[in-house]
Amino acid sequence: MAVYTIAFIAYAWDVARRSAAKPAAAEVRELVGAGAPAADGERGTAGAALLPGRAARIGFTLTVLAWGLHVAGAVLRGLAAGRVPWSNMYEFALTAVAVIVGVFVLSRLWKDLNFLGVFFSGLAVVFLGVATLNYYVPPTPLPPALQSYWLVIHVFVASLATGFMGLGTALSVLQLVKEKRDNGFLRSLPSAVTLEDIAYRVGVIGFIFWTFTLMAGAIWAEHAWGRYWGWDTKEVWTFVIWVIYAGYVHARATRGWRGSRSAWLQIIGFMAIVFNFTIVNQFFAGLHAYSGL
Secondary structure, eight states: OHHHHHHHHHHHHHHHHHHHTHHHHHHHHHHHHTTOOOOHHHHHHHHHTTSOOHHHHHHHHHHHHHHHHHHHHHHHHHHHHTSOSOSSHHHHHHHHHHHHHHHHHHGGGTSOOGGGHHHHHHHHHHHHHHIIIIIOOOOOOOOGGGOSHHHHHHHHHHHHHHHHHHHHHHHHHHHHHHHHOOOGGGGGSOOHHHHHHHHHHHHHHHHHHHHHHHHHHHHHHHHHHSOSOOOOHHHHHHHHHHHHHHHHHHHHHHSOOOTHHHHHHHHHHHHHHHHIIIIIHHHOOSTTOOOOO
16 A cells, blocks of 8 residues: 555656646747747657656556555465455455556556556555455455355456456546546547547456356356345346446447547446445345455
C-alpha cells in the first residue's frame, strides 16, 4: 500500500504538471495561428509539457514494484492457508485487486495506457485499505462447499473479468470527461472516440470472462448443492451484472449506441460489480455467505 501510494503521488504530480502546462501551450498555438513566429525552444517546451514525463515513468515503475509485492503477499497468504487465497472477502479483495492492477500493468504490452496510472494506483490503495481494515480474518480451513477445483477456476476467472471491466470503466470515465472539456492534461490523451473504442474492446473481453464465470458458477452449484440455479442473492446479482454488460455490448454493436450512453452503461456495470462484492456479500443472506466476517 505504501508503494502504491508513492506511485499515486508520482502519477498525480505528472497530471498536475501537464494540466498546469495548458496556458503556455495555448499561448504558443495562438501566436503561431496569428502568424507570429515562435521560438523553436518555446514551441518544444510547450509541446513536451503535455507529454508524460519522468514522474509518469517513475509512477509506472513503482506500480510494477508494488504489484510484485502485492502478488507475493497473495501467494504467501495462500501458503499460510494451504489453499488458493480467495475463499473469503479479505482474500478475494487481496487477489482481485492484484489481478486488476496486473491487467493494467500487462496492458502496456498491447497499448500504452499509462495515463490511467493515477486511477489504478489510487484504486489499489483504497481497496486494499478497506479490505485490511474491515475484512481481514486469519487463515481458516475451507467450508465443505468450497472444497472443489471450481473454486480455483470460477473465482479466478471472475477476478480476470473484474480486471478488464475496471480497465474499461476507467477509459469510459476519461471519455466522458474528455467529451465535456479538452484542455490541460486531457489534451495529451487519445480522442474520446479512441478511448471509447479501447473501452469497448476490453469491456467485451471482460464480458466473455464474466459469461464463463456465470456458467462455471452454475456447474459448481450443481456439484455442491444439487441444482444449477436457485435464485440465491449472489447468483441473481451475478446475472444482473451479466445482463448490464450484455446490454452494453449489444447496444453498441447493433443499435449504434456511441458516446456518453455506452460509457455510462459500462460504468453502471462496474458499479454493480462493486455493489455485489461489498453490499451483497455483507448484508444479504444466502448460500454464498463466505465473507468470513
